[in-house]
Amino acid sequence: MEGKRSTPTPSDLIQKIREFSRSILVDLCNGRSPVIFINKFRTYCKNSAENCFCSSNVPVGAKVLTLRKQPHAHRIDVLLRVLLIVQQLLQENKHASKRDIYYTYPSVFSDQSVVDRAINDICIVLKCSRHNLNVVSVAKGLVMGWVRYSEGGKKFDCISSPNTAQPVPVQVEDVQDILSFAEYILVVEKESVFQRLANDKFCSLNRCIVITGRGYPDVPTRRFLRLLAEKLHIPVYCLVDSDPYGFDILATYRFGSLEMAYDVEFLCVPNICWLGAFTSDYEKFALPSQCLLPLTTEDKNKIEALLQRCYLQHEEPHWRLELQRMQEKGVKFEIEALSVNSLSFLTKEYLPSKIQCTGGHTIFLQISTKFEGLSHCLIDY
Numbered sequence: 001m002e003g004k005r006s007t008p009t010p011s012d013l014i015q016k017i018r019e020f021s022r023s024i025l026v027d028l029c030n031g032r033s034p035v036i037f038i039n040k041f042r043t044y045c046k047n048s049a050e051n052c053f054c055s056s057n058v059p060v061g062a063k064v065l066t067l068r069k070q071p072h073a074h075r076i077d078v079l080l081r082v083l084l085i086v087q088q089l090l091q092e093n094k095h096a097s098k099r100d101i102y103y104t105y106p107s108v109f110s111d112q113s114v115v116d117r118a119i120n121d122i123c124i125v126l127k128c129s130r131h132n133l134n135v136v137s138v139a140k141g142l143v144m145g146w147v148r149y150s151e152g153g154k155k156f157d158c159i160s161s162p163n164t165a166q167p168v169p170v171q172v173e174d175v176q177d178i179l180s181f182a183e184y185i186l187v188v189e190k191e192s193v194f195q196r197l198a199n200d201k202f203c204s205l206n207r208c209i210v211i212t213g214r215g216y217p218d219v220p221t222r223r224f225l226r227l228l229a230e231k232l233h234i235p236v237y238c239l240v241d242s243d244p245y246g247f248d249i250l251a252t253y254r255f256g257s258l259e260m261a262y263d264v265e266f267l268c269v270p271n272i273c274w275l276g277a278f279t280s281d282y283e284k285f286a287l288p289s290q291c292l293l294p295l296t297t298e299d300k301n302k303i304e305a306l307l308q309r310c311y312l313q314h315e316e317p318h319w320r321l322e323l324q325r326m327q328e329k330g331v332k333f334e335i336e337a338l339s340v341n342s343l344s345f346l347t348k349e350y351l352p353s354k355i356q357c358t359g360g361h362t363i364f365l366q367i368s369t370k371f372e373g374l375s376h377c378l379i380d381y
């Protein structure tokens with residue numbers, strides 16, 4: 001995968017782990033508390049453009065951990081225990097999930113989030129991505145449509161049954177031989193919408209790839225989407241609920257999440273295009289008023305927080321305007337509400353009209369002729 005940071009080998013990482021552990025041991029032997037710097041990264045801030053450095057991919061400070069503070073001592077304890085497991089995984093060329101790691105010391109870790117934070121801390125200290133540590137997650141995302149690929153030598157052929165859901169590959173770095181006849185990628189927020197498209201045979205009617213992260217997308221889903229976007233050079237569209245959580249999920253695909261800000265350059269999909277649902281759609285497509293729900297206090301607070309994110313102001317001001325419209329109207333609705341008058345409305349009318357509006361078809365042809373090596377995209381076109 002492309003990026004500014006080079007990919008470390010397992011032996012590089014084992015060497016770094018040894019050096020890190022040795023420095024801690026030296027401090028302890030000399031009666032000193034080790035001092036561990038965990039760089040802080042962020043994907044957004046509330047600053048004006050001139051004071052915002054979020055897109056520069058440099059740390060915005062560091063958390064300094066010492067044994068003098070009890071919460072820090074616990075965080076260091078967890079970090080070292082997880083680091084030991086990671087070292088074993090790398091030495092033995094084995095993989096483990098975050099959940100596997102949690103169950104090695106459940107009484108010490110007390111909660112999965114504690115292990116997740118330690119894994120993020122280790123990635124920051126070692127300057128690597130989570131998969132470099134041989135830590136994998138259980139696949140949460142689903143894919144269907146016009147794509148074939150292999151993962152670790154095993155072939156996955158979605159094209160032979162384009163309306164059947166397949167799990168997104170877990171070890172995305174092992175994905176090779178991507179072959180696609182798709183004109184675009186459609187990302188949908190929810191599994192229920194993905195299933196609606198599958199039932200309507202959307203991918204038989206449209207040359208596309210459909211992906212869902214089933215809510216907030218996990219790392220494999222975002223990395224797989226990023227890989228497809230990089231390799232295929234086709235438009236990527238996103239369909240989410242018209243509510244602040246749908247918007248936040250869209251922003252996670254586009255800009256990455258705050259928790260994994262250190263790895264954002266490998267996880268974000270900058271060219272993702274927001275198809276809907278927009279607040280204005282309920283008037284445009286004449287949704288009955290019973291489909292609309294009033295924004296709750298929690299929704300309003302979330303919108304306020306979203307509006308302050310710097311990236312919306314600098315990079316997607318029209319997304320921000322849409323969010324302001326949602327705030328002004330004070331209503332939200334789910335994608336499923338579009339099916340109120342006809343179950344096939346989403347696949348037969350809504351999505352085709354939205355995709356036509358973006359001019360994605362024209363973009364596809366222009367890009368494909370520019371990249372001659374991608375002629376396979378035009379096979380059977």
Ligand SMILES: [Zn+2]
Binds near residue numbers: 053311
């Ligand atoms: Zn910023």
